[in-house]
Amino acid sequence: MHASFTALATIAAAVLTAVSAHAQQPVKIGVVMSFSGQFADPGAQIDNGIKLYMKQNGDTVAGRKIELIRKDSGGVAPDVAKRLSQEVIVRDGAEILAGYDLTPNALAAADVSAQAKKFMVNMNAATSVITTKSPYMVRTSFTVFQLNEALGAWAYRNGVRKVYTLVSDFGPGHDGEAAFHKGFKDAGGEIIGQARYPVANLDFTAFLQRAKDANPDGIYIWVPGGPQPAAIGKAIAERGIDKSKVKIMGQGELTYEDALKSMGDAGLGLITAFHYDYYHQSAKNKAFVQAYNAEFKRNPDMFSAGGYDGMHVIYEALKKTGGKTDGDALVAAAKGMAWESPRGMMSIDPETRDVIQTVYIRRVEKVGGALVNVEFDKIDNVKDPWKARMPK
Amino acid sequence: MITSAFGVLFDGFAYGMLLFLLSVGLSVTLGMMNFVNLAHCTFGMIGGYVTVTLMNNLGWPFLATLPLAFAAAAIASVAFERTMFRRLYRASDLDQCLLTIGLVFVSVAAAAWFYGTIQQPVNLPSYLRGSFTLVGVTLGVYRLFLIGMSLVVLLALVLALEYTRFGMQVRAAVDNQRMARGLGINVDGAFAITFALGSGLAGLGGALAIDIVGLDPSFALAYLVYVLIVVSVGGLGSIGGSFAAATLLGISDTAGKYYFPQIGSFLIYLVMVGLLLWRPTGLFGRR
Numbered sequence: 068m069h070a071s072f073t074a075l076a077t078i079a080a081a082v083l084t085a086v087s088a089h090a091q092q093p094v095k096i097g098v099v100m101s102f103s104g105q106f107a108d109p110g111a112q113i114d115n116g117i118k119l120y121m122k123q124n125g126d127t128v129a130g131r132k133i134e135l136i137r138k139d140s141g142g143v144a145p146d147v148a149k150r151l152s153q154e155v156i157v158r159d160g161a162e163i164l165a166g167y168d169l170t171p172n173a174l175a176a177a178d179v180s181a182q183a184k185k186f187m188v189n190m191n192a193a194t195s196v197i198t199t200k201s202p203y204m205v206r207t208s209f210t211v212f213q214l215n216e217a218l219g220a221w222a223y224r225n226g227v228r229k230v231y232t233l234v235s236d237f238g239p240g241h242d243g244e245a246a247f248h249k250g251f252k253d254a255g256g257e258i259i260g261q262a263r264y265p266v267a268n269l270d271f272t273a274f275l276q277r278a279k280d281a282n283p284d285g286i287y288i289w290v291p292g293g294p295q296p297a298a299i300g301k302a303i304a305e306r307g308i309d310k311s312k313v314k315i316m317g318q319g320e321l322t323y324e325d326a327l328k329s330m331g332d333a334g335l336g337l338i339t340a341f342h343y344d345y346y347h348q349s350a351k352n353k354a355f356v357q358a359y360n361a362e363f364k365r366n367p368d369m370f371s372a373g374g375y376d377g378m379h380v381i382y383e384a385l386k387k388t389g390g391k392t393d394g395d396a397l398v399a400a401a402k403g404m405a406w407e408s409p410r411g412m413m414s415i416d417p418e419t420r421d422v423i424q425t426v427y428i429r430r431v432e433k434v435g436g437a438l439v440n441v442e443f444d445k446i447d448n449v450k451d452p453w454k455a456r457m458p459k
Numbered sequence: 460m461i462t463s464a465f466g467v468l469f470d471g472f473a474y475g476m477l478l479f480l481l482s483v484g485l486s487v488t489l490g491m492m493n494f495v496n497l498a499h500c501t502f503g504m505i506g507g508y509v510t511v512t513l514m515n516n517l518g519w520p521f522l523a524t525l526p527l528a529f530a531a532a533a534i535a536s537v538a539f540e541r542t543m544f545r546r547l548y549r550a551s552d553l554d555q556c557l558l559t560i561g562l563v564f565v566s567v568a569a570a571a572w573f574y575g576t577i578q579q580p581v582n583l584p585s586y587l588r589g590s591f592t593l594v595g596v597t598l599g600v601y602r603l604f605l606i607g608m609s610l611v612v613l614l615a616l617v618l619a620l621e622y623t624r625f626g627m628q629v630r631a632a633v634d635n636q637r638m639a640r641g642l643g644i645n646v647d648g649a650f651a652i653t654f655a656l657g658s659g660l661a662g663l664g665g666a667l668a669i670d671i672v673g674l675d676p677s678f679a680l681a682y683l684v685y686v687l688i689v690v691s692v693g694g695l696g697s698i699g700g701s702f703a704a705a706t707l708l709g710i711s712d713t714a715g716k717y718y719f720p721q722i723g724s725f726l727i728y729l730v731m732v733g734l735l736l737w738r739p740t741g742l743f744g745r746r
Contacts, residue, residue, distance in 0.1 A: 105677075108576045262720035267681065269672040272470045273716035276597070280463060294578050294673030301670065305599040307590050329580035329673065333588075 093134040094385065094392055097155030099176060100166035100191070104142035109168055109292075109370045113190050115363045116374025117165075120382075123358065128382050129390035136161055140172050148172035152179040162392035163188070165377055168370075170194040170238065177201040186384070186397035190377040191370060194242065195453035198421045203394040205401045205420045207380055207413075208373040209342045211242040212453040214318050215289070217426040217446050218340035219250025225444075227251075227285035227314055229259045231278040234289040236263035243289030243318060246453075251287075259283055268295070271302040279308050288317040296321050297329035304333035314338055319440070322431050324366055327438040334438055337431045342424050343372040343410040346439040355409035367409070376408045380415065412447075419454045462595035467717050468710060473602035475709020476609035477671065480664030481682060482689040483616070483701045484657020490696015491633045492650055494544060495552050497559040499661055500682045501566040502532040506662025507674040508570065511579040521584055525666055532662020533655040540654050563679050570676035579674045601670055608667065612660065616698050629653055633696045688727065692734050694744025703742050707734075 101110040138151040155161040164187040167173040173192035177200035180187035187204040234240040260281040319341025345366040359367045387400035405414035413424040429440035485499040506528035513519040590599045620626035631639040693704030715726030
């Protein structure tokens with residue numbers, strides 16, 4: 068009797084200690100993405116977004132300190148991403164998962180989030196299906212379908228009738244192609260030719276000559292970042308494709324900052340659909356870019372925006388739960404959350420936990436001697452159309 | 460139909476000339492010393508970065524940077540050759556591969572360290588940009604320039620190897636190294652100069668390639684496959700062979716992508732397999 072009472076008291080004391088310690092204990096967030104290898108630069112930009120948000124908003128939320136545990140998945144490595152996500156939860160005691168730059172990695176880690184019931188913020192990976200793999204996941208980047216289906220419909224509304232499509236021959240490229248075709252054909256447009264170029268293609272002349280010879284009034288291109296956008300932009304100019312007669316359209320990567328620098332004036336007139344650019348005109352974004360420049364000596368990009376807004380979701384959700392970190396409470400707090408981001412108004416879809424945001428249609432123009440993406444049209448509150456079509 | 464065929468021939472030829480500049484040096488050094496230098500494209504990358512640095516940081520005009528791209532790659536290659544490569548001349552092919560592919564990885568990491576993994580911008584002077592139309596065929600000005608440069612290099616190489624004393628020594632060393640040594644030819648010296656020349660040409664090719672394919676740290680690896688294809692199809696040690704192989708591969712690659720975009724990227728490999736089945740030592744190879 069006496070012994071069991073002592074045991075009970077000890078347990079009670081331990082529980083009490085745990086509860087009181089709970090208030091001061093830091094919230095550990097496992098940030099899993101590529102800090103090295105081919106995708107090190109996007110990883111660095113996501114991380115910059117995270118750092119800037121924490122600098123501006125302090126590192127304490129609802130009385131608890133935020134502690135990041137960074138893990139390097141080193142590129143396309145779903146097995147590594149999964150293992151690191153497990154480790155960071157089991158060994159390091161992380162209560163939230165964040166980061167995830169690449170689709171295969173995010174898909175693999177989604178299982179971990181679902182089984183461990185941990186809140187997961189996907190800050191970049193853009194394949195539609197990812198968020199369906201864990202009921203505890205939200206996304207703060209974009210989906211390929213969201214941007215490109217909107218672009219397809221926009222193209223038809225703006226007088227384009229016959230399009231030739233040229234996409235990179237791998238998953239996201241196929242998604243971009245399917246999304247644009249869907250948006251454009253549903254509106255009434257006609258795809259008069261299509262080609263997929265090899266992932267490691269270097270010289271684009273032949274592909275663009277063929278596109279030009281098909282006589283379209285629009286050419287759609289899906290290209291990942293890296294060296295190809297500049298090569299494509301230059302080849303378009305060199306082929307003598309007249310952009311006033313043939314609209315060249317693509318996802319924002321086609322005209323990202325470095326690509327435009329390499330393209331020079333060859334980039335003028337390219338039209339892209341995207342959700343964020345440092346040149347976006349709003350007071351919020353001007354302040355964001357200024358702070359970002361001061362901190363990191365470079366401009367933010369879509370990766371930075373994903374990291375920055377991802378941290379916003381984590382902070383606001385923690386405020387709502389009063390510092391409680393169980394997956395159900397956090398994901399419930401994140402559902403339907405709406406706020407003004409540097410990219411404009413955005414929200415988390417309460418049904419799909421995916422991002423709802425404005426898709427901007429931009430044209431490359433010369434402003435003050437530099438080439439920038441000037442927004443000239445926009446489509447508000449775009450949901451991921453792929454999930455909207457999924458049987459409920 | 461006819462005009463598009465001419466267009467494809469022209470673009471493919473220009474692309475082939477780029478491959479020729481990048482690979483001719485490797486062909487000669489491989490044929491001469493049997494040294495498997497997988498780091499050849501690293502010298503191309505050095506040339507590219509020299510051009511980019513001179514243009515963007517020091518404001519040099521594009522054409523003026525080309526001789527420096529050549530010289531920098533040549534000097535770097537001699538430094539490598541003197542300190543590392545020469546130790547492995549008598550080693551097995553595997554040892555040579557391991558050393559040189561290791562160098563490729565080191566160079567990729569070094570370039571990423573100094574320049575970042577981003578694309579390096581290069582803005583050509585306006586007289587090299589754009590295109591003009593000749594009887595219905597769109598000809599890119601820069602491609603024309605590329606072809607001109609390559610033909611000059613080809614001519615200079617052929618003349619130097621066929622009609623100079625140094626050229627005779629090099630040919631003798633390629634044909635029969637032991638006999639050449641026995642006759643008192645300084646094979647090592649000839650090799651060092653040839654090696655520098657070949658790497659310098661790769662540097663020139665790297666500088667010229669930026670506008671068409673871009674430049675980032677992966678350059679040293681991305682082009683390796685194409686360069687090896689050109690060398691094996693052309694035949695070791697043959698300048699004419701490299702020229703023919705580069706032309707053939709450039710045109711078949713471009714034609715494949717234009718006429719059969721679904722399988723276009725495989726055509727270059729099909730052509731290679733076919734040619735090597737027909738002539739296992741390459742078009743002009745002797746060994």
